Amino acid sequence: MMKKVFILSLMAVCLFGVYLYSWEAVTQPQSIKLPSPLSQHQWDQIHSGTNHSCPTQTLTPPPPSANDTHLSPEEWQALRDALRWPSPDRPVTSLKDTTDPRHCFYNVENLRDNYTVGDTVNVTLVARDFSGNPKSYGGDFFQARLHSPELKASTYGSVQDHHNGTYTVQFSLLWPGQAWISLRLIHSSEAVQVLLRLREDDPNRVSFWGYFEEGNKSELAVCNAQRSISRCCCEYKDPATGEMWFCQKPAALPCHTLTYHRTGGYNAKLTDLDKSLLDTKLTDIEISGTDPIIHILPLDTESRQEQKCAPGLDTPVPAGFYFQDRWTSLVCSARSFPSAEQKADCLRDKQLYMMGDSTLRQWFDYLWKNAPTLKLMNPQNKHPSGPRMAVDTSNNVFMRWRTHGLPYRTHKIPRAQLHYIANEIDGLAEESQTVVVFNLCAHFSSFTLVTYVRRVAIIREAVRSLLRRSPETLVIIKSGNTGYKDAFTSDWLILQLNIALRWMFQGLPVVFIDVWQMTSCHYTPDQIHPKPIIIQNEVDLFLSFICPQ
Numbered sequence: 001m002m003k004k005v006f007i008l009s010l011m012a013v014c015l016f017g018v019y020l021y022s023w024e025a026v027t028q029p030q031s032i033k034l035p036s037p038l039s040q041h042q043w044d045q046i047h048s049g050t051n052h053s054c055p056t057q058t059l060t061p062p063p064p065s066a067n068d069t070h071l072s073p074e075e076w077q078a079l080r081d082a083l084r085w086p087s088p089d090r091p092v093t094s095l096k097d098t099t100d101p102r103h104c105f106y107n108v109e110n111l112r113d114n115y116t117v118g119d120t121v122n123v124t125l126v127a128r129d130f131s132g133n134p135k136s137y138g139g140d141f142f143q144a145r146l147h148s149p150e151l152k153a154s155t156y157g158s159v160q161d162h163h164n165g166t167y168t169v170q171f172s173l174l175w176p177g178q179a180w181i182s183l184r185l186i187h188s189s190e191a192v193q194v195l196l197r198l199r200e201d202d203p204n205r206v207s208f209w210g211y212f213e214e215g216n217k218s219e220l221a222v223c224n225a226q227r228s229i230s231r232c233c234c235e236y237k238d239p240a241t242g243e244m245w246f247c248q249k250p251a252a253l254p255c256h257t258l259t260y261h262r263t264g265g266y267n268a269k270l271t272d273l274d275k276s277l278l279d280t281k282l283t284d285i286e287i288s289g290t291d292p293i294i295h296i297l298p299l300d301t302e303s304r305q306e307q308k309c310a311p312g313l314d315t316p317v318p319a320g321f322y323f324q325d326r327w328t329s330l331v332c333s334a335r336s337f338p339s340a341e342q343k344a345d346c347l348r349d350k351q352l353y354m355m356g357d358s359t360l361r362q363w364f365d366y367l368w369k370n371a372p373t374l375k376l377m378n379p380q381n382k383h384p385s386g387p388r389m390a391v392d393t394s395n396n397v398f399m400r401w402r403t404h405g406l407p408y409r410t411h412k413i414p415r416a417q418l419h420y421i422a423n424e425i426d427g428l429a430e431e432s433q434t435v436v437v438f439n440l441c442a443h444f445s446s447f448t449l450v451t452y453v454r455r456v457a458i459i460r461e462a463v464r465s466l467l468r469r470s471p472e473t474l475v476i477i478k479s480g481n482t483g484y485k486d487a488f489t490s491d492w493l494i495l496q497l498n499i500a501l502r503w504m505f506q507g508l509p510v511v512f513i514d515v516w517q518m519t520s521c522h523y524t525p526d527q528i529h530p531k532p533i534i535i536q537n538e539v540d541l542f543l544s545f546i547c548p549q
Contacts, residue, residue, distance in 0.1 A: 068450055070457035079453065082503050083496055085192060086139035086163050092190050095276045096130040099140050099188035103128035106169070106183055106289035115173050117299045121146075123169040125159075125183060125287065135165030139189030141492050142287070143482075145521040146171040146179045146294070153177070155321035156517040174321040174328075176298035183287040186491050191277040195490050198268055199448060204228060205268040206446040206488055208407065210247040210415075211260035221248035222264060225407050225451055234258065241422050241458045245406050262412040268487040283485050284526070306333035309548040311474065311509040315502075319517045327518060327537035334544040343371040346547035347397045349433050354401040355421045356439035357408075359515075359528070360478055362535050363437070363542065364388055364401035374399065385410045387417060408443055422462035432472035435546055436463075440501065441480030442528060445493040452497055456504045467509065476511040476545060477501065478538075481519035483528030491526070511545045513538065 069076055092098060106125040115121065125142065127135040144157030153175045160168045169183060187195065198205060203226050210223040227233060227246050234255035236245040247258060270278070307313070309332035320329040326336065337343045347367075354364055361384070368374040368390040374397060377389040387402035403410070405420040421438050428434060440459070444452045463475055479501065480494040498516055505512065515530075515538050524531045530538075 069453045070461070071453065076453075079500060079503055083449070083499055085196070085496075086137065086161055086189065087193055088139065088189055089137045093273070095273065098129060098190040098277060099127050099135060099185065100130040100132075101185040101188075101282065101285035101287060103130070103132045104185060104287045106181070106287055108181070108290055108292055111290075111292055114295045114297055116297050117173055117176055119173045119296075121171045121173060121181075121294060123157075123171070123181060123183070123289070125167040125169055125289075127165045127167070127189075135189075137165060137189065138163040138167070139192055140167070140185060141187040141189075141192055141495075142167060142169070143184050143186055143491070143520050144169045144171070145182045146173070147182055147521070147523060148175070148177055148179050149523060151175065151177050151323060152325040152523070153179070153321065153323045154521045154523060156318040156521040157181075157183075158317045172318055172321075173294065173296045174318070174330075175323045176296050179294040179296060181289065181291065181294070183289065185282075185285050185287060186485060187283060188277060191282070192492055194270070194274045194277055195487065195492055198270075198487055199446070199493060199496075202269045203447045203451070206266055206407075206409065207264035208409075209262050209264045209412075210234075210258050211262075211412070212250045212253040212255075212257045213259040214253055214257040217253055219250040219253050221250050223247035223261070225447055238420055238423070240426065241420050243406075243420060243455065243458070258415055260412050261406070261408070261410070261415045261418060263409040266488055270487065274487075278487055280485075308332060309334060309511075309544045311511050311545075313511075315512060315514045317517070318521075319514045322522060322537075325533055325537075327541065329541055329544070331514075332544070333549050334541050335547070335549055336540050337543050340371050340373070343367065343543065344373045344392065344395050344397075346543050347371065347374075347392070347399075348395040350397055350399075350435055350546065351431060351433060352397075352399040352435045352437065353424065353428065354399070354437045355419075355424055356401075356404050356437075356478065357442055358384060359442070359481060359530070360437065360439045361386065361388070361401050362529060363478075363539050364390070364399065366532070366535050366539050367399065373397075383411070383413065385413045385417065404438065404440055404443070407447065420458075422458045425459070425462040425466050428466060428470070428473070430470040430473075432470070434470065434473045435476065436466070436473060437476045437478065437542070439478035439480065441494055441497050442483070442489055444497060445489045449496070449500070453500060453504070456501055460504055460508070463505075463508065463510065471509075474511070474546065475509075476513060476542065477505060478542075479512065479514050479516050481515045481528070481530060482526040483519075485526075489528070491520075513541055513545075 104127050106123050109122040109124055127140050129135060138161040142159050144159055145154050146157060147154035155174055157169050157171045204224050208223045210221050212219040224246060232246060234247040234249050313331050316330055319331055320327050337346060354360055368376050373392045373394055374390045385403050389400045391398055403418055405418045408418055425436060466473055479498045482491050485491055502512055518538060519530050519534060522534055
C-alpha cells in the first residue's frame with residue numbers, strides 16, 4: 001500500500017512539474033541562438049573596400065547555422081551568391097573619389113533613324129568621379145526606363161554591370177511612336193556599401209516601442225527583432241514559427257503584460273562621409289547623355305506569343321510596359337477589369353486572404369471601393385493597420401487583409417493584431433476557391449539578411465504544406481515596390497529583398513507579381529504608396545491570375 005501511495009505521489013509531482021514547465025514556456029519564452037556578428041576587421045574591410053581575397057565583390061555575413069535561416073548550407077550559399085554586389089576595390093575616404101552623377105554620361109550604341117516594335121536599343125553608360133575621371137570598378141545602382149510622356153508609355157530597362165565603371169543598359173521597344181531614355185543614379189557604389197554595412201551591423205536603426213499595461217499601471221520599453229538592446233530582456237517566442245521578439249525589461253511590470261506596439265525612432269550610425277554619400281543631392285539623380293528620340297515603327301502583324309496567366313511563370317525583363325497608362329504584361333495574357341461588374345464576376349465564390357504591408361492594403365482598398373457589391377465590415381475602424389474585411393453576400397465573396405506581424409512600423413496598435421503569415425496560412429483548410437496573397441518587404445529593410453531569410457523560409461514551408469493539402473489554392477506573392485531612398489528603406493535594400501524572395505520561392509507553383517518594374521518605370525514619382533493608376537494596373541494583373549483568359 002505504501003509503495004502504491006509513493007508511486008502515485010511521484011506521478012503527481014511529475015505532472016505538476018510538466019504543468020509548471022509548460023506555463024513557464026508560455027509566459028517566459030526561451031532564448032534562441034542568434035547569428036554571430038561580423039568582426040570589426042571584417043566590417044572595416046566592407047566599409048573600406050579592401051577585401052583583397054575578392055576585390056570586386058562585397059563581403060557577406062558568415063554562413064549561419066541551419067537553425068538561423070531554416071536553409072541548408074548549400075541553399076544559403078547559393079542565395080548569397082545571387083545577392084552579391086560589386087564593391088570598391090580600394091579604400092574610399094573622400095567624397096571626391098566617389099561617383100558623381102553630374103559627370104556620368106551615356107551614349108546610344110549604333111543609333112538608327114528608325115526602329116521597329118520588338119527591336120532592342122543598347123546604351124553604354126560610363127560612371128565618373130567628382131574630378132571627372134572614369135571609375136575603374138562597378139557597383140553603382142542605376143535605374144533605367146524608356147518612356148514617352150505624350151503616349152503615357154514606359155518600360156523598364158535592364159542594367160548590366162561590367163565591374164569596371166562601365167554599364168550596358170538594354171531597352172526593348174514595345175510600342176509604336178517616339179521614346180526617350182531616362183537613366184538615374186539611385187546610389188553610388190560607395191553609398192551601396194554604406195547601406196550594406198547598416199543592414200548587417202546596425203539593424204536597430206529603426207526601433208519600436210512596447211507598451212506594458214496591467215490595471216492602472218503602464219510602462220514603455222524599447223523593442224526589436226534583435227537581442228542587442230539595452231536592459232534586455234523580455235523574450236517572446238512564437239510557439240509555432242519560433243520567431244522571436246525582444247523588449248527591454250520594464251522596471252516594475254512583468255514581461256507578459258506587453259499589450260501594445262508601435263514604431264519608435266529612426267537613428268542610423270552614420271559617419272560624415274556616409275551622410276554625404278546618402279545626401280539627397282547625390283541620390284536619385286538623372287544622368288546626362290546623347291538624349292536621342294527613338295523612333296519606333298509598328299509591326300505589320302502581332303508577333304508576341306501570349307500564354308495563360310498561371311502559377312509558376314518566370315518574370316522576364318522587361319515584365320511589361322505602359323501604353324496610355326495601361327500595363328501590358330509580357331509574363332502572360334493579362335486582362336483589364338474596368339467595370340465593377342467584371343471585378344465582382346471575377347471574385348465570385350472566392351475567399352481572398354491578404355497578408356502584408358500597407359502597399360497590399362492598397363489592393364484591398366481598391367477592390368472594395370471599385371466593386372460596390374463588396375461591403376466593408378466595421379467601416380468605423382479606420383486604423384491603417386487593420387485588420388480589414390469585406391464581404392459580398394450576393395456573389396459569395398469573402399476578402400480580408402491583415403498585417404504580416406512583427407516587425408511592423410505603425411501607430412500604436414494592440415500587439416495581438418500582429419499575426420505571423422505562416423500561422424495564418426497554416427490555419428487555412430482545403431478549399432479550391434481560396435486565394436492567398438502576401439508580401440513581405442519594406443518593414444524588413446532595416447534588418448539583417450538572416451532575419452529576413454528566416455522569416456521567408458518559415459512562410460515557404462507553410463506554403464508548401466498548404467499546396468500539399470490543397471493543390472488548387474492559388475498563392476500569389478507581391479514584390480516590394482520602389483519608394484524611399486534613405487538609410488532605412490532604400491530601393492537598393494528593397495531590391496535585395498525582392499531577389500531573395502523570388503529566389504526562395506523558385507520552383508514552387510506560385511504567382512510572383514513584379515510590381516518593382518511597374519513602379520520604377522512609371523512617370524509618377526517613386527512613392528512607397530504608389531499612385532491610384534499604378535494600383536489599378538497592379539490589381540488588374542492580380543485578377544488576371546484569378547480569372548485567366
